[in-house]
Amino acid sequence: MKENILEIKDLSVTFKKKHHPSEQIIKNIDLTIPKGEIVGIVGESGSGKSMTMKSVMSILPSNGVSKYSSFLFDGKTLDSKERIPAAMIFQDPMTSLNPLRTIGYHLIEVVQRFQKVSKKEAENLAIIELEKVGITLAEKRMKQYPHELSGGMRQRVMIAMALLAKPQLLIADEPTTALDVTIQAQILNLIRKLQKEEDLSVILVTHDFGIVAGMCQSIRVMYDGKIVEEGNIDDVFYHPAHDYTKELLKAIPTGDKNEKLYSLSGYSETSEEREMSEMIAISETHRVLKKRGERNG
Ligand SMILES: Nc1ncnc2c1ncn2[C@@H]1O[C@H](COP(=O)(O)OP(=O)(O)OP(=O)(O)O)[C@@H](O)[C@H]1O
Numbered sequence: 491m492k493e494n495i496l497e498i499k500d501l502s503v504t505f506k507k508k509h510h511p512s513e514q515i516i517k518n519i520d521l522t523i524p525k526g527e528i529v530g531i532v533g534e535s536g537s538g539k540s541m542t543m544k545s546v547m548s549i550l551p552s553n554g555v556s557k558y559s560s561f562l563f564d565g566k567t568l569d570s571k572e573r574i575p576a577a578m579i580f581q582d583p584m585t586s587l588n589p590l591r592t593i594g595y596h597l598i599e600v601v602q603r604f605q606k607v608s609k610k611e612a613e614n615l616a617i618i619e620l621e622k623v624g625i626t627l628a629e630k631r632m633k634q635y636p637h638e639l640s641g642g643m644r645q646r647v648m649i650a651m652a653l654l655a656k657p658q659l660l661i662a663d664e665p666t667t668a669l670d671v672t673i674q675a676q677i678l679n680l681i682r683k684l685q686k687e688e689d690l691s692v693i694l695v696t697h698d699f700g701i702v703a704g705m706c707q708s709i710r711v712m713y714d715g716k717i718v719e720e721g722n723i724d725d726v727f728y729h730p731a732h733d734y735t736k737e738l739l740k741a742i743p744t745g746d747k748n749e750k751l752y753s754l755s756g757y758s759e760t761s762e763e764r765e766m767s768e769m770i771a772i773s774e775t776h777r778v779l780k781k782r783g784e785r786n787g
Pocket residue numbers: 505515533534535536537538539540541542551553
C-alpha cells in the first residue's frame with residue numbers, strides 16, 4: 491500500500507452568514523494525498539478547491555468552520571491546534587507580501603520563526619534559498635521591495651518562503667495563473683525540481699489540464715464542493731467515468747491564458763443527484779461519485 495502524506499475523512503466546510511442560514515460549501519469529502527507525488531486538483535470556479543486547501547492549512551476566513559471525522563498527516567493524528575508541516579502558495583504573491591517590507595524582511599522572518607539562528611545567519615539562509623529558487627543577485631533582491639520585482643520573481647520569493655518553513659507538503663493554488671506562459675513554465679519546472687530534490691508531496695490546484703498531464707501523477711476533480719472523480723492521469727483522462735469530468739475534458743481551453751476554464755453549461759445535476767451520491771471504486775486507483783444504487787455502468 492502507498493503511504494499517504496495526507497488522509498482526511500469526511501471533511502466539510504461551512505460558512506456562517508449573518509442574516510442567512512449557514513452554507514455548506516465543502517460537502518463531506520475524503521481527501522487522500524499520496525506521499526512524494528504531485529496531485530492535481532481541478533474543477534470549475536467556485537467548486538471549492540481553494541477552501542478545501544485553506545481548510546487543510548487552517549487558514550479559512552473567520553466565518554468559515556471546518557469539520558472532519560479524522561485527519562492524518564504522515565500517518566499521525568494531529569490535535570486540532572497543531573500546525574501541520576505544510577506550506578501554501580497562492581495565485582497572487584502580492585496578497586501575501588507586505589508592500590512596505592523588503593524581500594529580506596519577509597524571508598528572515600520565516601527563517602527565525604522556524605529556526606533559532608541569529609539575524610545574520612537567517613539572512614545567509616534566506617540568500618541561499620533565493621538562489622535555490624533561481625533568483626539571481628539574491629543579495630540585492632533581499633533589499634528590494636515586492637513591487638520592484640517581476641511577477642515571476644515574486645512567485646519564486648513565495649516559493650522560497652514556503653520552503654524555509656520546512657514543509658513536507660507544498661500546496662500550490664494556481665501558482666502560475668497570473669504569469670506569462672514562458673514564466674509559467676519556469677515556475678512549474680521549479681516546483682517539479684523542488685518536489686524531487688526536497689522529497690516534497692505537492693498539491694497543485696489548477697484550471698489547466700495540460701499542466702496536470704505534464705506535472706501530476708494523479709488528479710482529483712471537484713464539482714460543487716465534492717470530489718466527483720479521482721484517479722491516475724490515465725484513468726481520468728482516458729477513461730473518465732463521471733459526466734462532469736467528461737464535460738470538463740471536452741472544454742479544455744484553447745490556450746488563451748485569461749480564459750477561465752469552466753463554468754460548464756453542458757453539465758447540471760438534479761437535487762436528488764446532489765444529495766444521494768457516494769464514491770464507488772472502479773479500480774484500485776480510480777474512484778467516481780455515483781448515485782446510490784447505481785453501481786454499474
Ligand atoms: N468568505 C466567504 N464566505 C462565504 N462563502 C465563501 C467565502 N469565500 C468563498 N466562499 C464560497 O465558497 C465556495 C468555494 O470557493 P473556492 O474559493 O474554494 O472556489 P475555487 O474552486 O477555489 O474557485 P476558483 O477556481 O475561482 O479559485 C464558493 O461558492 C464561494 O462563493
